[in-house]
Amino acid sequence: MASINWRSIPTVLYPQEILDKAFSRASKQANLVEDPDKYHRVRKQMNRMVQSAADIISSTLLDYIEKWPSLNSLSDFDQALVDAAVGNDDFRRNLGALQWASDKVIRLASDSQQKMLRLREIDGFHKERRHAYGRISSIVDQISDSIIWLGDARNILRKLPSIDSLEPCIVVAGSPNVGKSALINSLSSGEPEVAEYPFTTKQLHLGHFEHRRRVYQMVDTPGLLDRPMFERNNIEMQAIAALENIGDVLLFLIDSTDGATTPLKEQNNLFKEVQNMITGKPILTIHTKSDLFDKKPSNIEILISAKTGSGIEELRKIIIEKIASNIVSDPLILPDHWYREDDSIKPIGSQQEILRRQDEARYL
Numbered sequence: 497m498a499s500i501n502w503r504s505i506p507t508v509l510y511p512q513e514i515l516d517k518a519f520s521r522a523s524k525q526a527n528l529v530e531d532p533d534k535y536h537r538v539r540k541q542m543n544r545m546v547q548s549a550a551d552i553i554s555s556t557l558l559d560y561i562e563k564w565p566s567l568n569s570l571s572d573f574d575q576a577l578v579d580a581a582v583g584n585d586d587f588r589r590n591l592g593a594l595q596w597a598s599d600k601v602i603r604l605a606s607d608s609q610q611k612m613l614r615l616r617e618i619d620g621f622h623k624e625r626r627h628a629y630g631r632i633s634s635i636v637d638q639i640s641d642s643i644i645w646l647g648d649a650r651n652i653l654r655k656l657p658s659i660d661s662l663e664p665c666i667v668v669a670g671s672p673n674v675g676k677s678a679l680i681n682s683l684s685s686g687e688p689e690v691a692e693y694p695f696t697t698k699q700l701h702l703g704h705f706e707h708r709r710r711v712y713q714m715v716d717t718p719g720l721l722d723r724p725m726f727e728r729n730n731i732e733m734q735a736i737a738a739l740e741n742i743g744d745v746l747l748f749l750i751d752s753t754d755g756a757t758t759p760l761k762e763q764n765n766l767f768k769e770v771q772n773m774i775t776g777k778p779i780l781t782i783h784t785k786s787d788l789f790d791k792k793p794s795n796i797e798i799l800i801s802a803k804t805g806s807g808i809e810e811l812r813k814i815i816i817e818k819i820a821s822n823i824v825s826d827p828l829i830l831p832d833h834w835y836r837e838d839d840s841i842k843p844i845g846s847q848q849e850i851l852r853r854q855d856e857a858r859y860l
């Protein structure tokens with residue numbers, strides 16, 4: 497499943513703006529009508545006004561529906577994000593209201609045109625046009641709450657992180673201030689993006705690097721995993737479960753320097769909790785801020801410094817290897833030539849693909 501580009505969700509106009517746009521364009525259309533006979537001219541003009549106004553409103557609403565992601569096609573992770581951010585039920589209901597209004601407006605225009613066919617007075621055409629406009633306005637009014645909801649929701653969704661579930665994803669966790677964001681910075685090939693989780697007020701960092709044409713995505717978890725279990729609500733638990741879904745490997749960062757914000761004992765407790773929560777994913781324990789140690793502590797395997805860059809390239813290799821070897825041992829591997837049900841043309845999990853990844857790991 498490819499990632500959703502939350503930023504591409506279009507601006508939603510206010511209900512009155514939608515009506516103004518439709519009515520003013522419809523008037524312009526009416527001005528284009530030419531007919532020397534007044535009776536026919538007015539009939540065509542009124543007809544065209546109603547038709548154009550309805551078309552513009554309907555296409556504006558349908559365009560919103562089309563450009564908004566369809567919930568069913570989202571990954572579990574993205575669905576959990578949307579649910580926490582704006583609520584999946586509201587999401588469906590409000591988009592549904594737009595569809596309803598679009599259908600209704602089109603039907604109304606066609607009824608109105610039928611009526612005009614039967615009218616004999618010029619005045620009658622004007623009257624019918626005004627009547628149709630009134631009813632169009634009232635339909636848009638009826639869904640104005642939904643339109644306003646979508647406008648607000650768009651501003652929230654735009655800030656969500658975009659993660660491509662076809663590419664490997666590295667989740668970075670640990671207590672506050674251990675250096676999660678700094679590590680993502682130093683592993684990233686470009687400037688990491690800043691996004692938001694709907695579950696926390698903190699900003700998260702999204703980085704990526706490429707290796708042999710694969711994009712390795714990194715996402716950090718500020719404020720998500722750094723509190724004891726009992727303080728978390730359902731929605732956060734859902735987020736953590738979803739996080740487990742997207743991550744191919746979890747990096748757990750520990751700051752064991754003397755100046756660490758969280759005492760080492762508490763960091764170890766959090767580690768145990770995370771270990772219990774995240775099952776079936778490789779977890780790498782990484783000690784940070786090595787530049788602050790006088791000499792390397794003997795019991796530590798992976799030690800890095802985002803500040804000096806020490807240990808970063810070694811860590812990158814370990815991550816790539818870990819992901820490659822984990823794919824090989826995946827018990828849910830699909831048989832040869834089986835394709836996953838999504839838009840990817842890559843045969844994920846096929847024997848060839850596995851061999852290719854094994855090769856990659858071997859020639860690191």
Ligand SMILES: Nc1nc2c(ncn2[C@@H]2O[C@H](COP(=O)(O)OP(=O)(O)OP(=O)(O)O)[C@@H](O)[C@H]2O)c(=O)[nH]1
Binds near residue numbers: 719788
């Ligand atoms: N000396 C040193 N300081 C570091 C290193 N990595 C991070 N820091 C510092 O540690 C502090 C926290 O770093 P962040 O990367 O923001 O930590 P974080 O885990 O993302 O913090 P939260 O997002 O608040 O949970 C910052 O002041 C960094 O400059 C390092 O390798 N060496």
Ligand SMILES: [Mg+2]
Binds near residue numbers: 676677678716718
């Ligand atoms: Mg951070």
